[in-house]
Amino acid sequence: MTGYHDYVLGLIPVALLGITFALEGLGWSMQVAVPIGGAVAAGLVGHAMFVRGPVSDAVVPDSPARPTGPDAGGSPGAPQNAD
Secondary structure, X not given: OOXXXXXXXXXXXXXXXXXXXXXXXXXXXXXXXXXXXXXXXXXXXXXXXXXXXXXXXXXXXXXXXXXXOHHHOOOOOOOOOOO
């Protein structure tokens, strides 16, 4: 199943090369066309990373609560024994 990020991965070289050669074919110099094509490709990458960033649908459980009180083991101010 293809998703948004799969399409972006395909559009990056298409934007870079397609826009560059299209502008060059319209008479723009290659020194101007390459940065414009690169800027569009970079814009696609930025959109895919920061606007519609990849997120996981998995739920991450919270860490278990630490026991407190007199039966928690050790006094509140005492350092823990790491051994």
